[in-house]
Amino acid sequence: MNKGNDSSVTEFLLLGFSILGNKPTLLFLGFSLTYTTILVFNVIIMSVILLDQTLHSPMYFLLFALSVSETCTTFVAIPKLLVTLLTGNQSISFAGCTVQMFCYFALAANNCFLLVAMAYDRYVAICCPLQYQVLMNKRVCTKLVGASCATGCLISLSIDTLIFRLPFCGPNGIKHFFCDLSPVLRLACTNIHLTNTAVIILSAIVLLGTVILIFVSYIYILSAILRIHSSLGRQKAFSTCASHLTVVITHFGCASFVYLRPKSASSLDQDTLISVTYVFLTPLLNPVIYTLRNKEVKLAIKKLLRTSFCSQKL
Template sequence: MTWENHSVLLEFVFLAYPSCLELRILSFLGVSVVYGLIITGNILIVVSIHTEACLCTPMYYFLGSLSGIEICYTAVVVPHILANTLQSEKTITLLGCATQMVFFVALGIADCFLLAAMAYDRYVAICHPLQYPLLMTLTLCVRLVVASVISGLFLSLQLVAFIFSLPFCRARGIEHFFCDVPPVMHLVCAHSHVHEQSVLVAATLAIAVPFFLITTSYTFIVAAVLKIHSAAGRHRAFSTCSSHLTVVLLQYGCCAFMYLRPSSSYHPKQDQFISLVYTLGTPLLNPLIYALRNNEMKVAIRRVFTRNCLSQNS
């Protein structure tokens, strides 16, 4: 069946939304509050990093880029989720579904690769402190961020093009809130070992490869920190990595559970809950983790608030 025939015949319907009006209103209000906090927290981090001279370092440049990607990542699906929550018709066209999946997956992959770049930054800072200013230049930081986004877009386009080249069954219902890979793959009629392996290979490249790079970086970091004789020095070195490690475990735990598994283990209700964690929970926790565990970030955010209050009063 050609793409043209797909486009004419298929329009997906999302089935995960509550049918009760009261639950739909409560869901709308809850998601709206969380989304508002996500946007506010990540914008505060971006503004603080770009306005405070003390945060003009590679570590904070990566953090600002991560927050920018998180803003775009949630913007791909959350406004659509909010609109569907209140609408009676919760449909999406085939092209709309493919477009949403491309950008959602691409930004998710970019997140993973950017976390790997942040791990490399910590490795250079701790293992090669004297060479750090020479190795971690602004040019390299920009290239790593751009490479993360381009890699995410390239892998996402390949994966989504493959999925939407497969024949879909007549059933139009997606047991999900948006177009994600597992629930859409569940509608494919031509299930085979080759198709499943193809999706698994793409997910492995997107998730396992950057996780391997992060693990390698932290292996060298731990080895270097254990050679530090003073307990205060070891604590200071580990504290610079604790926020990043917390975000890595949260991000990769959810992604690995969703994508690095056979399609036979697909469970709609369970996957819907996990998807809300990495779509709303992780982008919300990231700024909280970095802001609450980093004194420089807390001071910078406080200054941004103070400047805004003073400018409004004047």
């Protein structure tokens, strides 16, 4: 008996793997390859930003923070997924589920706030270029990253407390591959209407609040770009925002579809499949998009590879 929340459940079973298919070995190989690619790409981005002095600017500092945060997000969900596919052990302890949910949503919220900070950086760079060095100095960037992390942890702690203070008497099968909000809430042996409403409100504050802030930033950015007389200048200004916009659309599109739409029993299977896309795709898109679309990053990578090759020859 768990006296902390009057619960008889001491562990949960992650049953989302049956939804993903009945070929665990094939899924394990596919997910392992994708996860390795995510880690390699993000490590490359982080290494290049750290080692190349030309990338020591606010935009790349925030990109570095986003890569770190998204890589940590994958650590929370994917290794357990791979272990379960490999061993068939679907169990996760009550405490482990609590910690996993807290870490996942703290990092996910942090990613949202970092994307807002990156939109603000582009707003200042395009709309207030003469004040950029003052408004986006190292101290300001550090505060933005710290505030994003602290706010994400606070919101995630609130959600965790709301959910795991409920009694869980059984069954203990979570129809997901990690401890996600709705599948866990459905297992509570009490009325969850108020808790579910509070969780939706907190999720909406994060998702819709950050989307609105990004949208407002881009209204000002678009207005400033349209006032640029040179077509080359407009193209250059927009190209600095294109990568960020692509990541924003993918990130918030998947997250909003999973966490803000009305829930039904049949929607849980769809949520699991979308969550696989969300967990694997967004951390992969970030480095790929910023690598393929950013000349400075591509040049820095070439320089790093050339330096490594020359040092090996010596």
